[in-house]
Amino acid sequence: MTRVATMPWRQPAPGRATIGAVTANSTGDGVFLRACRREPVAFTPVWFMRQAGRALPEYRRVRAGVPMLESCTRVDMVVEITMQPVRRYGVDAAVLFSDIVLPLKAAGVELDIVAGRGPVMAHPLSTPLDVARLPELEPDQVGYVAEAVRALVGELGETPLIGFAGAPYTLASYLIEGGPSKEHARTRALMRSHPQLWHDLLDRLARLSATFLTVQLEAGAAAVQLFDSWAGSLAASDYAEFVLPHSATVLESVAGFGAPRIHFGVGTGELLGLMARAGADVVGVDWRVPLDEAARRVGPTVALQGNLDPAAALGSPESLARQVERVLACAEGLPGHVFNLGHGVLPETDPDQLTRVVELVHERTRR
């Protein structure tokens, strides 16, 4: 906390006082957690995937010259960057600034995040020996994450902090493809050709994800999101056989905390029901499936998160407002809606557009 207060570059974001985040939420006490639990809310809560990121000038200032993964290990930076969108947008939840490959790196996997490309592995995984050598994650290897979460919980006051981890399938796809991939084809080929090796790999990655989530929850995160970013490249039958059991292990492992568990992947329209069955309390939906249809697919016991097209924020304010209204219309009457984008904030987004989204959603849904 003192570390944060003395950061020379820490300044209130333009247009919103530093104190705003906490006071803005004081009338909607617990609105995010209540929506996740499908309880009545004063208004629909809002947060944005990748809200802490490149769209914010204050983020680019802080990150200047600091490599991505290094910034995730510096407690002061993690706290500041996590706080920035809360101050700026008045969102109803913070999300820890980190990266899904961070726990792999922390455990000892040689990898780096290459600007403009994404995570790149020094040694893509291809043999049983590679899998056998995959290191376990020890909680103290991500002690800085626990420390940042504790600092943030204090700093955030009533605004809940969402922790997160990559799901086993998505982590496996990075390890196997060696980096970002359009098709994830080698991953699916390995999965089907060497099912035993695959399940061994995903067992290990499930333990790693579970450890990473547990560290964040023990330090005070109020909810977690399990990102299966690339699960949308799978047919439902493959997802059910090769992926669901391992995601279920992760989600089950943190059930005891009583914190809502959000599960999301882009392009997962065909998988929404299965992702709910994996043990999610909230299923994130991208912009391709309207929320009323998504509700039918996940069933009546699960809340939904989403699903404004991130591209909407690149359009005119009028078209943005129409898209927001459209999402709200589809969510009408659904118990448990957390407003979000259908994928991460695009780096070229004008932050003022997102501020308008928060205001509009709050205003239009206030009961």
Next chain:
Amino acid sequence: MTRVATMPWRQPAPGRATIGAVTANSTGDGVFLRACRREPVAFTPVWFMRQAGRALPEYRRVRAGVPMLESCTRVDMVVEITMQPVRRYGVDAAVLFSDIVLPLKAAGVELDIVAGRGPVMAHPLSTPLDVARLPELEPDQVGYVAEAVRALVGELGETPLIGFAGAPYTLASYLIEGGPSKEHARTRALMRSHPQLWHDLLDRLARLSATFLTVQLEAGAAAVQLFDSWAGSLAASDYAEFVLPHSATVLESVAGFGAPRIHFGVGTGELLGLMARAGADVVGVDWRVPLDEAARRVGPTVALQGNLDPAAALGSPESLARQVERVLACAEGLPGHVFNLGHGVLPETDPDQLTRVVELVHERTRR
């Protein structure tokens, strides 16, 4: 034809005689066209999207040192490359070797295909003036395509030739994004913020696609495929409002030829019914939606094409065979099934795997 016969690098593909393609199909006369029309067939026809391409050593030999778009303008090369997979795999249809951005380039749009990246525009389109200046395609600007199609029709004998074009939405996304894009976000933003400009742009691109398909059909192509490669980035409501009318214009414009019109985009599970309604005789399905489910979505009057995961061909022969069986099991009893991959052949594919797929599909479906 003489041009072809004298090409120094033209050699029979290993493992299959040059004459094989024609004789291999002589017992299944018209099987591809019959399946497209949902008529009874002796066996399920097979072809592969991007069958003429980098997976073939004979293709890499021919293309060595020749830029992609230049190779598409050289009649001898187009003929040779189009024939290679027919000789090699014994597929039941050839597909013209070309590129969806070729007609844009031919019309005068400054663009290039950059190796490892894809089509890149010199001047991405962003203003109404850019749209107004978009040139029309005159048939004689792609005279080499007509010439290649005529030569191929002679060379192919009974094997039908599929022509193709990019659909207006996908062409627009290249023009607007300036190149390949993961999110196509600027395209969706422009579409919704400037609907009149958007519809003007897509009107023009629909004329260009229609002209390009007409050139191929007049020269003797037996079927056409309209590729809306990136339509899967759209929600159904946006597709219906901003895209479907223009794709329908293209498909309608070539209805008079009586040649089957195939319509395909990757990740279009939510759109299959709408893509059928756009006027397709055959809807292509990627690997995410099983064919029996796809049949329910497109309705009873449309044939289906697909949908083996291209990644299956990177797996072991046993797992590949299982995946083929799975596709065939889902297609059981459907009138009108053209076996294909759910997306293009991956460059790293071992061609022998695809030869096995053709043999297996033919053998397992022979009535």
